[in-house]
Amino acid sequence: MSDTNLVNWYIKSQPVYKRLANKVESFLIEYFDMNSIGYHIVTSRAKTIESVRGKGNSGKYNDPINQIQDFAGIRIITYVEDEISLIQKVIEDNFDIDVENSSNKSEALGIDKVGYQSVHYIARLKQDRLRLPEYKQYEGKCFEIQIRTILQHAWAEIEHDRNYKFSGKLPDELSRRFKILAGVLELADKEFNSISNQIDDISASVDEGTKTGKLDIPISSTTLSQFLLTRFKTVIETMGVPSHDSEGVLVEELNAFGITTLSELESIIPEDIEKFYIASSNGSLHEWGMVRSLMLLHDFRKYGEIVKSDEPGDWCNSSSHIDTEFELEYYKKHNVDWNELAQKYNYCFDLELESGL
Incomplete structure (x- = not known):
């Protein structure tokens, strides 16, 4: 042709x-x-x-x-x-x-x-x-x-x-270097694949550990996310998947709070927390609000000490916006004093509701 x-x-x-x-x-x-x-x-x-x-x-x-x-x-x-x-x-x-x-x-x-x-x-x-x-x-x-x-x-x-x-x-010399580079890329590809598989294995072990109660697992961004997804599966399926703590901020806060394993995190989860998450989520969940709420509810002064060095307003999150009577009563039940948090620790909250606190 x-x-x-x-x-x-x-x-x-x-x-x-x-x-x-x-x-x-x-x-x-x-x-x-x-x-x-x-x-x-x-x-x-x-x-x-x-x-x-x-x-x-x-x-x-x-x-x-x-x-x-x-x-x-x-x-x-x-x-x-x-x-x-x-x-x-x-x-x-x-x-x-x-x-x-x-x-x-x-x-x-x-x-x-x-x-x-x-x-x-x-x-x-x-x-x-x-x-x-x-x-x-x-x-x-x-x-x-x-x-x-x-x-x-x-x-x-x-x-x-x-x-x-x-x-x-x-x-020849350039051709050799070019082929060596191809080998380096191939090795990197295999290493990325291996790391990816290990992360999947970690997630699987957390999923199983959460279901069986075997939670002596160090907290990392990966283990924390999988724990929340498994532990609060029903709530998350209803309200939406929480965003991932990709920067490791929550891991640092939990460690500073004295929590380094998932079993220690499980130990501070209060009763009826699922109802609280639903009441405070405004239609969707995210890891920051879920985890910070647990620390605030367990010991608001201890958490306040972690954040007090930051500028006012740096720590606004879902746990600081009280939109329902259930939330208000839940925080009162756990003796959270928002005025003390704001005045002593620079922790902000929704000022429109300050009189109700």
Whole structure:
């Protein structure tokens, strides 16, 4: 086929391949989100006309229209390697895979080489979907799906896509350094994956420990979040998932309060706290209000000593806005003196309700 014929054909066909790529991208994002499958980003594209012209002129194809298989392409970027295998199962379950033309570039490298790593699928929509009228236009059309981690993607972008400086034959010394860098990225990828798995293991142990009462577990941002999610599962499912203490502020406050393990935190949780959380949440929960309330309710003066060196207003949070009679009575029951907190420890509260305290 001549270059002109290929390009003219693709000018007419490109909109269909764009729609196909968008359909697959949308399906995958929705599937991943609905099934809580981790990923970083999913993107799609149809090949540019210039790219198709270049492939047609490469001399690799006798019949480029039928032999070029990536007119439409979808790329899935994951955070860690273990997410790739989960996504592979989704791809294999939901599309017809051309096994002969699909590949795993990592396996192709063997054990003694480093470099480009990615899983490539050549796929088509399944017949049950093609029978739907809106999908008839995609009959016989294949597409490529690439799956790689963020670090594999970074390597691929540098080596293949974005920077001509790194293409072709490099001087030996530069080529060696380039390959060493690929090895470093591969090791980092595996280490991120290992750390991610260990964090998951910690969360699982906290979940089990909370259910069984075995809570001799040091407090960290990870263990604290999982403890709250398990311990107050019913309330959180009703009111919303609490935001994560990503900076470790609550861990520092708890440690200063003398609480270093989950069992110690469990020991200061008062009766009927779930009702208090619902009354004080204003429709949603967050970790700061939940945990700080526990410290205030247990010993407001001790908590006041922790925060008194800060500027007034620094410690406003959900525990300092009293909106219901139940909250007011609950704080009174636990002898929390808000005026003393404000005057002696610079702890702010909702001044509109000061007279009620």
